[in-house]
Amino acid sequence: MTPRRNPLLTALPPVLVIRSGTDCHAPWLKTILNVIAEELAQEQPGSNLVVAKLADLLFMQSLRTYLATDLHKSVGWMRGIMDPLVGRAISCMHAAPERRWTLQALAQEAGCSRAVFAQRFSSLVGQGALSYLTAWRMHVAAGLLLDETGNIGTVASRVGYQSEAAFSIAFKRWAGTPPSQYRAMMLGG
Structure with a gap:
């Protein structure tokens, strides 16, 4: 897990x-x-x-x-946030993980072309922008699962998933366990 x-x-x-x-x-x-x-x-x-x-x-x-x-200055999240273009996109992802982000939308937020953005993000952060977004969403979801009494569907929508099933699959891939089991194990239940 x-x-x-x-x-x-x-x-x-x-x-x-x-x-x-x-x-x-x-x-x-x-x-x-x-x-x-x-x-x-x-x-x-x-x-x-x-x-x-x-x-x-x-x-x-x-x-x-x-x-x-x-x-x-090595590759990673910290290097990405310090870059004016990539940092702007990361800030947008963090501020609105529920938004239906595409590579094009993130590039527009960064103020550059899709190709330039994709290459720059990968070279600075060490992973693609959409992979980073998924990891960020799972991080936020893990916190919501522990901090809120809302159901899994509510958590899923708050991190950009329209389907609880799609969210559960992504969360299990990230955490190694489904969201309900993660919540129960982390809360000692």
């Missing part, structure tokens, strides 16, 4: 190393870490919430530092 995978997290290396003195973001990171240490040491009311928000800032600043390097 395929667990729900966040494309951002899967695009990152297992460990991000930020060396002080080698990056313009390092002082910012040091400040955040010092404030987190103070919050943890003082144990004031609301410290857990403050630490959680600071951890979010720490992650975002670490991500910015990583993106400022050449390490992320």
Whole structure:
């Protein structure tokens, strides 16, 4: 069974190393870490919430530092979102996975020809645009299956499938199990 995978997290290396003195973001990171240490040491009311928000800032600043390097320039989702044309199309897919996307429609959103778009998307992301769209839809569907009490047909339509059967086939191919079994296994039922 395929667990729900966040494309951002899967695009990152297992460990991000930020060396002080080698990056313009390092002082910012040091400040955040010092404030987190103070919050943890003082144990004031609301410290857990403050630490959680600071951890979010720490992650975002670490991500910015990583993106400022050449390490992320390999083929993959992250490289695609950083490209002005492909990134626009990926944003559209993410914003409206239920839309009946075609290669032509995505190329129009990107502002280029279908052939240029298809080649550019594949070379940057490492898979075709419609394959990426299917994977994104399944990622969203997995979350909806766990977050909502709606039936499988509702989830199917929210991710662009007009038929529950077609959605179930695609989901099983992606997750290794039908949507109803996925929901039951992930929710412990």
